[in-house]
Amino acid sequence: FTPLMLTAMFILLLPIIMSNTQLYKNSLYPHYVKTTISYAFIISMIPTMMFISSGQEAVISNWHWLSIQTLKLSLSFKMDYFSTIFIPVALFVTWSIMEFSMWYMHSDPYINRFFKYLLMFLITMMILVTANNLFQLFIGWEGVGIMSFLLIGWWYGRADANTAALQAILYNRIGDVGFIMAMAWFLTNSNAWDFQQIFITQHENLNIPLLGLLLAATGKSAQFGLHPWLPSAMEGPTPVSALLHSSTMVVAGVFLLIRFYPLMEQNKTMQTLTLCLGAITTLFTAICALTQNDIKKIVAFSTSSQLGLMIVTIGINQPYLAFLHICTHAFFKAMLFMCSGSIIHSLNDEQDIRKMGGLYKPMPFTTTSLIIGSLALTGMPFLTGFYSKDLIIETANTSYTNAWALLITLIATSLTAAYSTRIMFFVLLGQPRFNTLNLINENNTHLINSIKRLLIGSIFAGYLISYNIPPTTIPQMTMPYYLKLTALAVTIAGFILALELNLAAKNLKFMYPSSLFKFSNLLGYFPIVMHRLPSKMSLTMSQKSASMLLDMIWLENVLPKSISLFQMKMSTTVSNQKGLVKLYFLSFMITLALSLILLNSHE
Amino acid sequence: MSMVYINIFLAFIMSLMGLLMYRSHLMSSLLCLEGMMLSLFIMMAVAILNNHLTLASMTPIILLVFAACEAALGLSLLVMVSNTYGTDYVQNLNLLQC
Numbered sequence: 086f087t088p089l090m091l092t093a094m095f096i097l098l099l100p101i102i103m104s105n106t107q108l109y110k111n112s113l114y115p116h117y118v119k120t121t122i123s124y125a126f127i128i129s130m131i132p133t134m135m136f137i138s139s140g141q142e143a144v145i146s147n148w149h150w151l152s153i154q155t156l157k158l159s160l161s162f163k164m165d166y167f168s169t170i171f172i173p174v175a176l177f178v179t180w181s182i183m184e185f186s187m188w189y190m191h192s193d194p195y196i197n198r199f200f201k202y203l204l205m206f207l208i209t210m211m212i213l214v215t216a217n218n219l220f221q222l223f224i225g226w227e228g229v230g231i232m233s234f235l236l237i238g239w240w241y242g243r244a245d246a247n248t249a250a251l252q253a254i255l256y257n258r259i260g261d262v263g264f265i266m267a268m269a270w271f272l273t274n275s276n277a278w279d280f281q282q283i284f285i286t287q288h289e290n291l292n293i294p295l296l297g298l299l300l301a302a303t304g305k306s307a308q309f310g311l312h313p314w315l316p317s318a319m320e321g322p323t324p325v326s327a328l329l330h331s332s333t334m335v336v337a338g339v340f341l342l343i344r345f346y347p348l349m350e351q352n353k354t355m356q357t358l359t360l361c362l363g364a365i366t367t368l369f370t371a372i373c374a375l376t377q378n379d380i381k382k383i384v385a386f387s388t389s390s391q392l393g394l395m396i397v398t399i400g401i402n403q404p405y406l407a408f409l410h411i412c413t414h415a416f417f418k419a420m421l422f423m424c425s426g427s428i429i430h431s432l433n434d435e436q437d438i439r440k441m442g443g444l445y446k447p448m449p450f451t452t453t454s455l456i457i458g459s460l461a462l463t464g465m466p467f468l469t470g471f472y473s474k475d476l477i478i479e480t481a482n483t484s485y486t487n488a489w490a491l492l493i494t495l496i497a498t499s500l501t502a503a504y505s506t507r508i509m510f511f512v513l514l515g516q517p518r519f520n521t522l523n524l525i526n527e528n529n530t531h532l533i534n535s536i537k538r539l540l541i542g543s544i545f546a547g548y549l550i551s552y553n554i555p556p557t558t559i560p561q562m563t564m565p566y567y568l569k570l571t572a573l574a575v576t577i578a579g580f581i582l583a584l585e586l587n588l589a590a591k592n593l594k595f596m597y598p599s600s601l602f603k604f605s606n607l608l609g610y611f612p613i614v615m616h617r618l619p620s621k622m623s624l625t626m627s628q629k630s631a632s633m634l635l636d637m638i639w640l641e642n643v644l645p646k647s648i649s650l651f652q653m654k655m656s657t658t659v660s661n662q663k664g665l666v667k668l669y670f671l672s673f674m675i676t677l678a679l680s681l682i683l684l685n686s687h688e
Numbered sequence: 689m690s691m692v693y694i695n696i697f698l699a700f701i702m703s704l705m706g707l708l709m710y711r712s713h714l715m716s717s718l719l720c721l722e723g724m725m726l727s728l729f730i731m732m733a734v735a736i737l738n739n740h741l742t743l744a745s746m747t748p749i750i751l752l753v754f755a756a757c758e759a760a761l762g763l764s765l766l767v768m769v770s771n772t773y774g775t776d777y778v779q780n781l782n783l784l785q786c
Binding site: 666667670671673674 | 704705707708709710717778
């Protein structure tokens with residue numbers, strides 16, 4: 086069991102180590118990487134099968150690194166329910182994405198470096214998922230942040246890409262502060278960074294570290310407040326968006342919260358906070374997704390909305406359901422990104438959906454996978470999304486929670502259907518709106534195979550995973566029929582509404598955007614306001630207090646300049662003389678002489 | 689009165705005339721002011737020493753101190769006028785705002 090897992094992870098390291106040799110310069114390097122990952126996937130399925138059949142978890146602790154007074158840090162891997170199931174899913178999705186990027190980045194001269202970066206990202210993600218102590222998790226956490234920066238700014242000549250990469254790093258850093266706060270609290274209050282020790286000891290008030298962890302999840306998983314980096318991260322190449330920002334990296338924050346579920350079970354405040362945060366995120370990003378015009382940004386907002394849904398699930402105390410949603414969401418979201426990548430490439434790098442249309446006939450395979458992906462996303466019964474999303478909404482409906490958060494989640498679910506319909510309407514249906522000289526070709530084997538694999542995954546993975554995992558928290562079995570059908574009802578309502586609106590407004594004149602439209606299109610004014618206002622205010626405040634207050638006002642102006650100004654103003658106000666000095670002196674003298682002569686008559 | 693006092697008193701009157709009657713330069717009135725101060729000082733010192741009025745022996749020195757202050761004030765006013773007009777002609781001293 087354990088050696089197999091370690092072998093699987095070691096195989097991943099090989100291509101990086103060989104990067105200094107002749108193999109790297111070869112043009113077959115991408116094939117090499119892809120086959121490596123496929124072997125790692127197959128090997129990692131074996132421990133997963135063993136885990137499913139026996140329910141046995143394992144912790145591998147092999148190398149004692151250092152001991153700082155009473156804290157022992159070692160290299161330890163935790164193979165429990167979460168990591169054992171996540172690793173094959175992540176490897177499968179990465180395998181498909183590697184094959185896809187062999188087609189997508191075909192003309193890029195630095196394709197070997199691209200694959201190396203993707204592989205390094207995968208390794209750090211594995212470290213994050215299998216970490217048994219907070220230190221190793223932090224290593225993985227920072228690692229995925231760095232690789233995200235490198236990959237978003239892949240086309241570094243483009244100023245927008247550099248800004249987006251920097252934005253991603255800054256927002257992640259703010260979340261890291263929360264992570265470090267949690268680590269420090271655990272270090273001082275429970276003397277350990279190992280999960281086993283933290284979960285066993287009984288703490289009295291866990292608000293501070295859980296708040297830190299929530300902040301870390303907000304930063305990494307783009308919840309409301311630290312969310313603008315995710316739509317901006319679409320500046321990176323499509324395989325990057327597919328891997329990082331749909332399936333693996335952005336679920337790192339949610340994964341962190343899931344890991345700490347024994348601590349969150351007892352703390353009602355934290356659960357309410359997570360619930361409200363997730364609900365706000367879901368609704369807000371779904372509203373923003375309704376009026377975007379870039380196909381990748383719509384899918385990015387869709388990711389953000391689903392992440393909010395996962396956080397809501399944690400907030401109603403169902404970590405296993407959230408994890409299930411992570412695994413199923415990876416399949417169809419990666420496939421949606423790959424479909425949009427195929428569309429973009431064949432329309433000669435056109436990303437605006439207003440300039441696409443009528444791709445139903447020329448690209449049948451992509452059309453099929455796009456439709457199935459959108460249906461799985463919205464939770465169509467018996468596709469993948471149904472097994473996780475419907476269960477989440479049922480559990481939320483029947484649990485004792487905040488009614489407002491629940492309502493918002495339902496509205497966001499219907500909006501999911503609305504913007505998915507919008508994508509399909511603009512991209513696939515109608516008359517073509519793109520340049521007519523594009524060669525639309527989706528015949529490449531790599532592209533077809535990878536999308537085909539994820540397609541089969543999107544349809545069947547939900548069923549396969551749900552029926553093969555060890556039993557966890559029991560889902561609610563009985564509920565009134567209207568509650569059970571709620572998710573389906575709001576989704577169908579969203580579909581029909583969006584379809585009707587699109588068809589009705591198709592041939593009307595384009596009207597001036599209302600203020601609600603502007604709110605939705607500009608991401609709720611959040612990035613515009615928050616990127617400029619706080620920094621400008623703090624810089625102005627510091628400049629005023631440092632230089633103006635002390636030097637200019639007190640030393641210069643209070644005594645010297647005010648006295649001189651005062652005197653000058655007063656003298657010009659008060660004096661009403663003219664300047665005839667000589668006359669004054671002469672009259673003085675004549676008066677003096679006359680008085681001396683005239684009053685000399687005493688003798 | 690003895691001849692000395694009348695002499696010095698005449699010198700004082702001359703300086704006073706010079707202070708009150710000058711043509712164009714402000715500097716000349718300041719100089720006559722100094723002259724007045726000088727004659728007063730001499731008169732005071734001679735009177736005190738001749739009549740052995742030891743108690744008032746420090747009055748000349750006090751007179752010198754105050755004369756120095758007033759000379760400084762006068763000179764600063766001269767400098768202010770000269771700053772704005774370039775010369776110290778007394779015809780400049782109308783109240784045009786500087």
